[in-house]
Amino acid sequence: xxxxxxxxxxxxxxxxxxxxxxxxxxxxxxxxxxxxxxxxxxxxxxxxxxxxxxxxxxxxxxxxxxxxxxxxxxxxxxxxxxxxxxxxxxxxxxxxxxxxxxxxxxxxxxxxxxxxxxxxxxxxxxxxxxxxxxxxxxxxxxxxxxxxxxxxxxxxxxxxxxxxxxxxxxxxxxxxxxxxxxxxxxxxxxxxxxxxxxxxxxxxxxxxxxxxxxxxxxxxxxxxxxxxxxxxxxxxxxxxxxxxxxxxxxxxxxxxxxxxxxxxxxxxxxxxxxxxxxxxxxxxxxxxxxxxxxxxxxxxxxxxxxxxxxxxxxxxxxxxxxxxxxxxxxxxx
Amino acid sequence: xxxxxxxxxxxxxxxxxxxxxxxxxxxxxxxxxxxxxxxxxxxxxxxxxxxxxxxxxxxxxxxxxxxxxxxxxxxxxxxxxxxxxxxxxxxxxxxxxxxxxxxxxxxxxxxxxxxxxxxxxxxxxxxxxxxxxxxxxxxxxxxxxxxxxxxxxxxxxxxxxxxxxxxxxxxxxxxxxxxxxxxxxxxxxxxxxxxxxxxxxxxxxxxxxxxxx
Numbered sequence: 168x169x170x171x172x173x174x175x176x177x178x179x180x181x182x183x184x185x186x187x188x189x190x191x192x193x194x195x196x197x198x199x200x201x202x203x204x205x206x207x208x209x210x211x212x213x214x215x216x217x218x219x220x221x222x223x224x225x226x227x228x229x230x231x232x233x234x235x236x237x238x239x240x241x242x243x244x245x246x247x248x249x250x251x252x253x254x255x256x257x258x259x260x261x262x263x264x265x266x267x268x269x270x271x272x273x274x275x276x277x278x279x280x281x282x283x284x285x286x287x288x289x290x291x292x293x294x295x296x297x298x299x300x301x302x303x304x305x306x307x308x309x310x311x312x313x314x315x316x317x318x319x320x321x322x323x324x325x326x327x328x329x330x331x332x333x334x335x336x337x338x339x340x341x342x343x344x345x346x347x348x349x350x351x352x353x354x355x356x357x358x359x360x361x362x363x364x365x366x367x368x369x370x371x372x373x374x375x376x377x378x379x380x381x382x383x384x385x386x387x388x389x390x391x392x393x394x395x396x397x398x399x400x401x402x403x404x405x406x407x408x409x410x411x412x413x414x415x416x417x418x419x420x421x422x423x424x425x426x427x428x429x430x431x432x433x434x435x436x437x438x439x440x441x442x443x444x445x446x447x448x449x450x451x452x453x454x455x456x457x458x459x460x461x462x463x464x465x466x467x468x469x470x471x472x473x474x475x476x477x478x479x480x481x482x483x484x485x486x487x488x489x490x491x492x493x494x495x496x497x498x499x500x
Numbered sequence: 501x502x503x504x505x506x507x508x509x510x511x512x513x514x515x516x517x518x519x520x521x522x523x524x525x526x527x528x529x530x531x532x533x534x535x536x537x538x539x540x541x542x543x544x545x546x547x548x549x550x551x552x553x554x555x556x557x558x559x560x561x562x563x564x565x566x567x568x569x570x571x572x573x574x575x576x577x578x579x580x581x582x583x584x585x586x587x588x589x590x591x592x593x594x595x596x597x598x599x600x601x602x603x604x605x606x607x608x609x610x611x612x613x614x615x616x617x618x619x620x621x622x623x624x625x626x627x628x629x630x631x632x633x634x635x636x637x638x639x640x641x642x643x644x645x646x647x648x649x650x651x652x653x654x655x656x657x658x659x660x661x662x663x664x665x666x667x668x669x670x671x672x673x674x675x676x677x678x679x680x681x682x683x684x685x686x687x688x689x690x691x692x693x694x695x696x697x698x699x700x701x702x703x704x705x706x707x708x709x710x711x712x713x
Contacts, residue, residue, distance in 0.1 A: 247577040276579035313680045366540045386535040
């Protein structure tokens with residue numbers, strides 16, 4: 168294993184110490200329990216928006232803390248859910264008297280830890296609403312799985328709901344908006360190369376020179392299908408067709424599109440995929456209203472990409488355009 | 501024959517050793533169908549449990565298990581943290597103020613803990629999870645107790661049933677947890693959670709039989 172770390176067990180804390188120093192105009196990092204919080208929290212009268220999950224997905228979630236997006240983020244160990252004490256402390260720290268929205272990705276660990284934390288906060292009189300993101304179309308949604316994983320739509324939901332909270336949406340309205348975003352967002356990802364969890368020291372799976380993995384998640388877990396390597400055009404087709412068919416997206420829809428790198432993919436390749444995606448969507452009469460191309464929800468150094476499409480209405484697009492000032496997304500300020 | 505505080509502390513001490521020794525094995529199982537961190541998380545959690553017990557082990561059985569629960573919930577993360585944390589929370593409640601556990605108390609502890617895991621995880625046997633080891637273990641222990649089995653017979657039956665349950669996960673297709681995302685590709689792999697659960701039961705048998713023999 169070759170990594171720019173000091174020691175595997177220190178990687179998460181060392182990285183957050185750097186985040187705090189680099190972005191001291193936006194956020195602070197509390198070490199015990201561990202959470203990232205915007206500098207001016209709690210904002211009185213504003214509903215708080217927090218998220219969290221395993222580390223290794225940077226800039227998500229700590230990099231999305233700041234005005235116009237998350238009030239706080241709870242980082243777990245690499246690919247491991249944060250613990251209830253972290254989530255409870257973060258929730259109490261951002262509660263400005265209007266309650267707190269938890270945006271939770273659908274993983275058994277995240278669900279259970281956020282659930283325990285919400286129970287603890289409610290016992291202290293803080294109103295908590297939770298919305299679960301489950302947008303990965305690679306997972307069949309049935310009684311026979313833990314449900315779909317939460318992936319790319321999380322980033323879009325955090326941006327849109329953060330803006331809405333800034334506009335002083337109350338908690339029920341914020342929760343309803345977040346559910347609408349989640350219901351209209353779909354994603355799918357693929358990998359060309361696996362990643363190595365620092366504490367494990369070995370790649371999470373093996374891929375041959377001529378193989379790629381379709382339908383991967385964001386935790387280095389293998390996907391549903393191993394196939395021979397294809398061109399960017401074919402990959403964009405496979406991913407976008409699965410995403411489009413699922414909602415389904417229709418001619419005339421407007422979308423916020425994200426072509427996301429998994430951490431080890433050159434931006435050059437992501438733009439190639441975006442070009443293919445834009446061409447495909449144009450052919451289907453679907454308009455890209457807004458877009459992100461880059462590394463937004465990663466899986467350490469995994470090579471590959473994911474495509475997220477969100478069927479957006481005027482309200483979502485307007486909220487998308489609102490100012491945001493975080494390490495990972497910054498515009499309009 | 502009874503399980504006292506000293507025996508419980510010996511169990512916790514041995515769990516620290518067992519999860520350290522099996523850290524790479526559990527992580528390897530997890531890398532096949534999960535996210536390759538189960539051994540790391542269990543080792544971190546039970547190292548923290550050992551540190552807490554070395555520093556200041558509470559006086560009674562209930563408070564000891566309560567502390568174990570709090571430490572695991574705080575340090576393990578993932579799904580295993582809340583699940584094993586809930587196991588020990590329920591164990592603490594089952595012990596109450598008893599200074600030591602009779603064979604019936606031991607069975608009650610495991611049954612309460614296993615029921616807690618089932619409720620927290622919303623899983624059932626057959627889903628390819630910890631419960632595939634834990635549910636048969638608790639049932640086998642209950643059966644030995646009902647047949648007037650000794651503590652030794654109860655613990656050995658529990659450990660054997662946990663092992664068989666763990667092995668039964670190999671041909672299963674996962675329906676809960678991250679392994680479920682693999683669909684049919686999860687078949688043919690032993691579940692890491694069922695494996696760490698077997699280690700938990702086996703360590704109790706080893707620690708308490710060593711004590712009471």
